[in-house]
Amino acid sequence: MLDTKNQLKQSISKVDAILEILDARLPVASANPFVNNLGKDKARLKVLNKTDLADPAVTQAWLDYFSQDLKIPAAAISGTVPGEAGKALQACVSQVQRNRARKIKVMVVGIPNTGKSTILNSLAGKKVAKTGNVPAVTRHQQRTSLANNIDIYDTPGILWPVIEPRERALALAVSGAISDTAVDYHELAFYAATLMIARYPEFLLARYDFLEEAALSRSQPDTSRLDASQFIDTVGRARGCLKKGGIIDYQKASELIIRDLRSGRIGRISYETPEDIEPANETEAHT
Ligand SMILES: Nc1nc2c(ncn2[C@@H]2O[C@H](COP(=O)(O)OP(=O)(O)O)[C@@H](O)[C@H]2O)c(=O)[nH]1
Ligand SMILES: [Mg+2]
Structure with missing residues (x-):
């Protein structure tokens, strides 16, 4: 290096x-x-x-x-x-x-x-x-x-x-900078779902019309809102990402969500904002 x-x-x-x-x-x-x-x-x-x-x-x-x-x-x-x-x-x-x-x-x-x-x-x-x-x-x-x-x-x-924060590595992986063979789709989908639920819930509702509006409503307390795992689960079920016996195929569901996000089909989504960076003022600190 x-x-x-x-x-x-x-x-x-x-x-x-x-x-x-x-x-x-x-x-x-x-x-x-x-x-x-x-x-x-x-x-x-x-x-x-x-x-x-x-x-x-x-x-x-x-x-x-x-x-x-x-x-x-x-x-x-x-x-x-x-x-x-x-x-x-x-x-x-x-x-x-x-x-x-x-x-x-x-x-x-x-x-x-x-x-x-x-x-x-x-x-x-x-x-x-x-x-x-x-x-x-x-x-x-x-x-x-x-x-x-x-x-x-x-x-x-x-x-x-x-190396850190982990979110930065995950954002890179979602962007396609890292070879797909080296990424863990489940972790990526979890990261992406967490981000989208928090910042772009209306995009998720529009793309995945089987989701219930109340489950993503900002006015709901966090505990009654869909979390990332439940989101992946719901998408997997609705989109037929199933294994034998009707068990959700998390890998398939995760790949589907990442593909949708990468292609822009979910909407115009940014993974980082200046506010995410500024508190620690890290931008130049690494150099
Ligand atoms: N949507 C979109 N895709 C782009 C844009 N610029 C490049 N790409 C795509 O991003 C991928 C990587 O581009 P490439 O030029 O090979 O990146 P490099 O590895 O930095 O040389 C390709 O699929 C490009 O078509 C852009 O402005 N918008
Ligand atoms: Mg190139």
Whole structure:
């Protein structure tokens, strides 16, 4: 890991600006903790990507938090929407003193699955990087020359071990940053259900119309509301995730819920808010 940190340090020292790609639904958990430190003297833009999947109000709160509280320029985009990546790049390079004779070197950093390759392809206007909902498809650093005298460097998405808080690791796993073979769906579904029951109960009612409104009503005391296990159980039963003898297949039910959440079918959901982070003021503390 020290090695990869040194590599990152070297790569950063060679470029003029950093385009830091984050998942808008989890902009702290999806950040590489070393970039804050290694990139602090560089022109940099925090790109909150996949905003189409995130809660718009929470995304706005993150933009305010980064740009006003932390004084780090930030932009929210959907890399899959034509033109949006270009706007982010523009905002990033506008911070660099331009010397027209020299190329501007921009490095794209980000953990797996945040959308680096999608953004790179959008900037290049053609397919230069492989994309996919599979972590770490980019293996080597590659350079792409763009118009406007800009060279962009794509780095492999390296995932840093997130040890705590546990929620951060779980948010990462739900986002797809961690290989699906390495995740425990039941724990993920429990985490996701807890979050959605607390913050997005109306989305759950709309998606899973067999749920009883009273069971998710905010006006009910917590004890009479559906808890995460009961929720998974109810979804499993209603959607026919059953084993022999009519026993709920928790694995299947959990996978179904995670698939629904990942695809955006439940709604635009953010996993972290600035309030979740601020009390401990941890954002920069890890670096
Ligand atoms: N909904 C949505 N999906 C996106 C967006 N950007 C990328 N993706 C998807 O996220 C997955 C990972 O993207 P990719 O570019 O391969 O990520 P990388 O691992 O960082 O290079 C792919 O399935 C993309 O289609 C976005 O803005 N919105
Ligand atoms: Mg990639």
